[in-house]
Amino acid sequence: MERSQLEDLVAANRILAEHGVIDAYGHVSLRSPDNPQRFFLARAIAPETVQIEDILEYDLDARPVEAKGDSVSERFIHSEIYRARPDVMSVVHNHSPSVVPFSVTGVKMRALFHMASFIGDGLPNFEIRKVKKGSDLLVRSPELGKALAKTLGKAPASLMRGHGSVTVGENIQRSVGRSVYLEMSAIMQMQSLMLSKKITWFDAAEVKASAPVQDYKRAWPLWREKALAQAKADRK
Amino acid sequence: MERSQLEDLVAANRILAEHGVIDAYGHVSLRSPDNPQRFFLARAIAPETVQIEDILEYDLDARPVEAKGDSVSERFIHSEIYRARPDVMSVVHNHSPSVVPFSVTGVKMRALFHMASFIGDGLPNFEIRKVKKGSDLLVRSPELGKALAKTLGKAPASLMRGHGSVTVGENIQRSVGRSVYLEMSAIMQMQSLMLSKKITWFDAAEVKASAPVQDYKRAWPLWREKALAQAKADRK
Amino acid sequence: MERSQLEDLVAANRILAEHGVIDAYGHVSLRSPDNPQRFFLARAIAPETVQIEDILEYDLDARPVEAKGDSVSERFIHSEIYRARPDVMSVVHNHSPSVVPFSVTGVKMRALFHMASFIGDGLPNFEIRKVKKGSDLLVRSPELGKALAKTLGKAPASLMRGHGSVTVGENIQRSVGRSVYLEMSAIMQMQSLMLSKKITWFDAAEVKASAPVQDYKRAWPLWREKALAQAKADRK
Amino acid sequence: MERSQLEDLVAANRILAEHGVIDAYGHVSLRSPDNPQRFFLARAIAPETVQIEDILEYDLDARPVEAKGDSVSERFIHSEIYRARPDVMSVVHNHSPSVVPFSVTGVKMRALFHMASFIGDGLPNFEIRKVKKGSDLLVRSPELGKALAKTLGKAPASLMRGHGSVTVGENIQRSVGRSVYLEMSAIMQMQSLMLSKKITWFDAAEVKASAPVQDYKRAWPLWREKALAQAKADRK
Secondary structure (H helix, E strand, O other): OOHHHHHHHHHHHHHHHHOOOOOOOOEEEEEOOOOOOEEEEEOOOOHHHOOHHHEEEEEOOOOEOOOOOOOOOOOHHHHHHHHHOOOOOEEEEEOOOOOHHHHHHOOOOOOOOHHHHHHOOOOOEEOHHHOOOOOOOOOOOHHHHHHHHHHHOOOOEEEEOOOEEEEEEOOHHHHHHHHHHHHHHHHHHHHHHHHOOOOOOOOHHHHHHHOOOOOOOOHHHHHHHHHHHHHHHHHO | OOHHHHHHHHHHHHHHHHOOOOOOOOEEEEEOOOOOOEEEEEOOOOHHHOOHHHEEEEEOOOOEOOOOOOOOOOOHHHHHHHHHOOOOOEEEEEOOOOOHHHHHHOOOOOOOOHHHHHHOOOOOEEOHHHOOOOOOOOOOOHHHHHHHHHHHOOOOEEEEOOOEEEEEEOOHHHHHHHHHHHHHHHHHHHHHHHHOOOOOOOOHHHHHHHOOOOOOOOHHHHHHHHHHHHHHHHOO | OOHHHHHHHHHHHHHHHHOOOOOOOOEEEEEOOOOOOEEEEEOOOOHHHOOHHHEEEEEOOOOEOOOOOOOOOOOHHHHHHHHHOOOOOEEEEEOOOOOHHHHHHOOOOOOOOHHHHHHOOOOOEEOHHHOOOOOOOOOOOHHHHHHHHHHHOOOOEEEEOOOEEEEEEOOHHHHHHHHHHHHHHHHHHHHHHHHOOOOOOOOHHHHHHHOOOOOOOOHHHHHHHHHHHHHHHHHO | OOHHHHHHHHHHHHHHHHOOOOOOOOEEEEEOOOOOOEEEEEOOOOHHHOOHHHEEEEEOOOOEOOOOOOOOOOOHHHHHHHHHOOOOOEEEEEOOOOOHHHHHHOOOOOOOOHHHHHHOOOOOEEOHHHOOOOOOOOOOOHHHHHHHHHHHOOOOEEEEOOOEEEEEEOOHHHHHHHHHHHHHHHHHHHHHHHHOOOOOOOOHHHHHHHOOOOOOOOHHHHHHHHHHHHHHHHHO
């Protein structure tokens, strides 16, 4: 694992906080490029304060390789998605505020904005009650993690009822970019539904055509540079 | 009373202002850990400017122990809640903007987001008119404070019609955290109601299971550190 | 006119910009305490850049006493309100964004939040078409200023259809504070109307009781100090 | 081309980002005052980071005069509008968030706010599907650019379905100012439609009368100065 990749992960934590997508309780991880059975995730601190030394390595049972500080209780979101989805290299869990209303109403999010066309004709919604009644809604066990991964299936993201959402990607730019634009698309969809019942959604061909170009590659260097400059400033 | 606890209170004032939950007119107090008949509350200045020397000590009749500057006219909110609720160690009064629409329409706030599950199946709403007709809506007397405390009952928060709300907790993290997430949950509920009439609310078992983990302990150190750094910078 | 009063006016320009109530095109004035036939208003620059030397003195025909830079084309809003309303010592004209929807729909703004109880049971709405058809909506003549002042009548504020609003006060704290809280109340009213058709408005006795305490005196020193610190920093 | 004009373009990139009108993917161009067959556009980087050396010159086939870095893939928006509209000196393409809901619902934007009266009685909406089925919605070819220019016609702006919008002007102040106030007017129109079905729109005479004064000349120096100060600070 190169230092620049750990820096990507530090940046990702701060980018998501800066965009208002995660509060003190979100998290983002990166699968190890050296060992697909391992992933990196910051210890249980607020994402906007993460530094490189706060990042821990985990195995796919969500056990820290080395004990260095408290682990995030919901780390099973990450371990079980990595186990179930070999294509996924990065996972974000957030409390993206405008996505929650869709999760509790069952109104389907659909692609209507080209920066979030990955939504396609809908995203799954994880109803934790189907697996565990009377829970605190947190995904704090391997079983709940597996159930979430199953709901996610092959999708790029899943809502989590009354809680937030999870976005994944074959690299960190996509998992982060998808979180940023999922929030934005949720606002646009609420506004569109208020204006009219007749909405022009992306059709299947448009969704497919958009996938290769929707890589957030132009935003990433800007976001990353700002975030790492802040991380450096915070050390002083 | 230790200095670090007074610093908690300084931080709480600034955290609430930073999150847009209180304008120049909100206030937050802390019951004395040494004497349950006393509480601490800043003098009548804008919360985002509070320093440690602005904090006054009061008895449960809302009389300052030592005269040092103007007292907040609504200090009876605090004194009467402390009197009625021995379990409460901290009280926040705010003008949380998105909560006001619920207070004037009688639409019940209900738990739909796990960070604000304390809302449960509803919060009381203080209608000052039932106690005093033709008032300025301010709780500026022991009688009005007692009436508010009675409306609050055993709840973690109460709306105040056309005015704002009050949140309480067995520590300052909870009273502050509840104010922050009550505002956020109010926005989510308005949006959800716009999307659909059918909402999946938290059920009683989920509300109960969420209570122990909903302590805002991960957010607090971040919030506190930032707030006190600002307080220090403001002295220069 | 004392220097501290001119500083009040500098601060007012910047406070309104900081609160998002005025964009580059709003303005705020102060009647001369020495001569009721005169008022002070900044030259035609963006309010957030105003310094003490940008302030010009005008007579009630909106003629600058000394020529020092371009005058605001809508200065007749101020001159004609001062002429018609001897009780008014300060006038704000803004494009307060959330007030505009009320101005174009004719939905009456009403008091529902105690920080904006001055709204009472409604505010007048200036329809420029009744005075001048096919206008650019700007109040750029004595005639239009007189018509606006007539619409305002004895009210603390008037909407201006498709344009913005004007708020007045017997001091600058009130004209400014009313602009800040009029915007906030407009948002709350839109949200309340979305939640329910049945709203508990302030009754007449509550409006009356609120007037003396609603002076924004606790907010003002905070706002003023911040604004003047920024004005000083901008000189460097 | 004078340096101050290139600085206008640097400022325009940053002003639009600062106002939240363009994310990392918007762009703004300026036709060469020396040669109407040429225009200037920054290379493919995030607008808020643009410096004078990032600006490239293009001909009306969207070919860079000198190869200096990656070109924006959607540069054909600019080239084809300049070809079709000799009166246009500046073009902005953005993902203005509140405009997208109008683009996907077909609800017509109409002038209701005097700062955005240029909207008149409606703006065209570019439906890319009519030209290319199954696209990624990006205007990445001369053909798509021509189709967009045709939809735009003689209008000051056009929506782009599921994507954003384009605004044009006979100078850069207008193309930029129109983007800023189009976003604001979209929010006002959504709110107005929520309040009432009966809206007082600008009539034709008011639209016509507003055109000459709606030049954003008072906002521009403020915006430009701030933006260039930031550009300078960013070099350090």
